[in-house]
Amino acid sequence: MSRIARKLRQWSANWFDLPQDIVMDTPRLSMIGNRHIVVENHRGILHFSNDHIRLALVTGELEIYGSELVIRTIWTEEIRIEGFVRDIKYHGTGELT
Amino acid sequence: MKTPPLARVRGYVRVRVRGEKIETFINAAASKQLRVWDVKVTAPRVMEFHVLVSDYFRLRPLLKQTGCRVHVEERFGVPFAMKQVRRRKFFVLGALLFLFGLYMLSSLVWTIDVKGNVRIPTEAVLSAARQQGIYPFQWTFRLRDPDIMSKGMTTQLKGASWIGIHREGTKVSIEVVESITPDAKQLVNPRHLVAKTDAVVTHIIADQGRPVVKQNMRVKKGNVLISGSLGTPDAPLTVAAKGDVRGLVWHEYHIVSPLVSKQKVFTGEQKEITYFVAGDRRLKVSGYGDIPFAQYETLQDESRIKWRELSFPIGWLKEIVMEVHYVSEERSAEEAYKAGLTQARADVIAKNGPKARIQTEKILHQKADNGKVNLKVLFEVEQSIAEELPLVRQFESRSESNSE
Numbered sequence: 298m299s300r301i302a303r304k305l306r307q308w309s310a311n312w313f314d315l316p317q318d319i320v321m322d323t324p325r326l327s328m329i330g331n332r333h334i335v336v337e338n339h340r341g342i343l344h345f346s347n348d349h350i351r352l353a354l355v356t357g358e359l360e361i362y363g364s365e366l367v368i369r370t371i372w373t374e375e376i377r378i379e380g381f382v383r384d385i386k387y388h389g390t391g392e393l394t
Numbered sequence: 395m396k397t398p399p400l401a402r403v404r405g406y407v408r409v410r411v412r413g414e415k416i417e418t419f420i421n422a423a424a425s426k427q428l429r430v431w432d433v434k435v436t437a438p439r440v441m442e443f444h445v446l447v448s449d450y451f452r453l454r455p456l457l458k459q460t461g462c463r464v465h466v467e468e469r470f471g472v473p474f475a476m477k478q479v480r481r482r483k484f485f486v487l488g489a490l491l492f493l494f495g496l497y498m499l500s501s502l503v504w505t506i507d508v509k510g511n512v513r514i515p516t517e518a519v520l521s522a523a524r525q526q527g528i529y530p531f532q533w534t535f536r537l538r539d540p541d542i543m544s545k546g547m548t549t550q551l552k553g554a555s556w557i558g559i560h561r562e563g564t565k566v567s568i569e570v571v572e573s574i575t576p577d578a579k580q581l582v583n584p585r586h587l588v589a590k591t592d593a594v595v596t597h598i599i600a601d602q603g604r605p606v607v608k609q610n611m612r613v614k615k616g617n618v619l620i621s622g623s624l625g626t627p628d629a630p631l632t633v634a635a636k637g638d639v640r641g642l643v644w645h646e647y648h649i650v651s652p653l654v655s656k657q658k659v660f661t662g663e664q665k666e667i668t669y670f671v672a673g674d675r676r677l678k679v680s681g682y683g684d685i686p687f688a689q690y691e692t693l694q695d696e697s698r699i700k701w702r703e704l705s706f707p708i709g710w711l712k713e714i715v716m717e718v719h720y721v722s723e724e725r726s727a728e729e730a731y732k733a734g735l736t737q738a739r740a741d742v743i744a745k746n747g748p749k750a751r752i753q754t755e756k757i758l759h760q761k762a763d764n765g766k767v768n769l770k771v772l773f774e775v776e777q778s779i780a781e782e783l784p785l786v787r788q789f790e791s792r793s794e795s796n797s798e
Contacts, residue, residue, distance in 0.1 A: 341424075341425075342417045342420050345420065345435060346438065347435045368431075369432060371420065371423075371431075373427065
């Protein structure tokens with residue numbers, strides 16, 4: 298996405314009062330207690346094990362620590378994770394606004 | 395979405411994938427839109443997940459790319475069950491045979507019910523039905539239209555005015571309506587008609603036999619009114635005398651009619667007492683306390699436990715205590731006298747047949763004392779006075795006619 302296109306999208310999102318994650322590929326994270334995590338706009342799995350999952354985002358990555366982690370479902374845009382979540386880390390590059 | 399819709403019908407498998415780059419494999423699967431769910435890592439570099447059968451075959455190129463190995467752990471759903479079914483051919487055959495047998499047995503006529511026949515024997519109805527094609531173990535689909543069968547049976551069965559045929563599953567019920575035939579004429583022995591009481595004949599019509607008396611003749615009890623013996627003494631002929639003889643008869647009535655009439659009236663107040671009964675003993679269950687009525691009557695309703703014809707000595711007894719209240723009504727001597735007379739008139743008509751008619755009534759005596767009215771009335775009633783007297787045929791002595 299070119300710089301101008303991104304600016305235009307951001308401007309239109311502000312103008313129409315639309316949420317950022319719809320217009321841009323901003324990741325959206327929802328949690329239900331510490332049992333479920335739904336991540337939208339992910340960019341694939343970098344690491345997957347029983348107690349540690351690393352997800353790629355548009356810019357940066359998301360790390361989830363816990364136990365008995367299971368990928369309930371996975372689509373190209375969305376991933377649902379179940380298990381006991383203990384820790385979430387967001388490594389952003391700071392570029393995304 | 396946990397599982398794709400109709401996963402069980404489409405069939406799915408649990409697979410175990412082993413390899414160095416399982417994350418790449420999962421990403422590739424997701425981007426190819428393969429339906430993969432419940433992804434679990436069981437050991438380092440080993441994961442298990444569920445995948446639809448149709449998508450399982452699309453995993454192969456991905457496995458080659460990422461260098462992973464796959465192993466099917468478990469199979470679920472209809473396609474795999476079908477495979478098992480194919481292995482157990484005879485079991486399935488048996489199941490189908492059972493269903494077929496059930497269908498065949500339920501399309502047989504098992505029972506035939508005949509209802510409504512009194513004079514026509516059931517066997518006759520059944521044999522007529524057999525000719526129309528209704529008999530046990532007949533196929534129900536071979537039965538013709540009920541209308542046609544019932545029409546055929548009606549013409550076949552004498553004495554049936556209508557026959558209804560109705561099939562309910564394996565049961566055919568035949569409803570018979572018998573035609574009403576006039577009663578056969580009663581055979582009667584030769585007889586005389588004689589007088590029932592002393593009377594004056596007012597009217598005589600002989601349908602059969604020889605009238606002996608005439609109008610306005612006085613007859614005594616036992617006198618022959620219409621004789622059944624005809625013919626000459628040499629060639630006697632006896633018939634059953636038949637006819638209508640009416641005469642005037644006197645009935646004397648002594649009527650006592652009280653001046654104070656007492657009537658029993660239910661007030662509508664009632665109380666229920668229930669007992670549990672075992673043999674001759676009873677145990678009060680409900681309705682404790684004194685009966686709150688001064689005067690009452692009780693109705694008993696007992697129900698015992700029954701099984702078919704057996705009745706057990708255990709049951710319930712329900713007693714209804716109804717309050718009664720007596721109303722006494724005083725009336726004048728005139729009213730009492732009238733009431734007594736109407737009662738007597740009704741009694742005369744009731745005793746002497748519906749054709750009886752009161753010609754005259756005479757009050758012989760009338761007195762009121764001790765709170766009641768004493769009446770003596772003579773009714774002159776026109777009524778039937780004929781009575782049958784059988785004629786005994788005498789074979790030995792032909793000439794001797796029997797006594798009247």
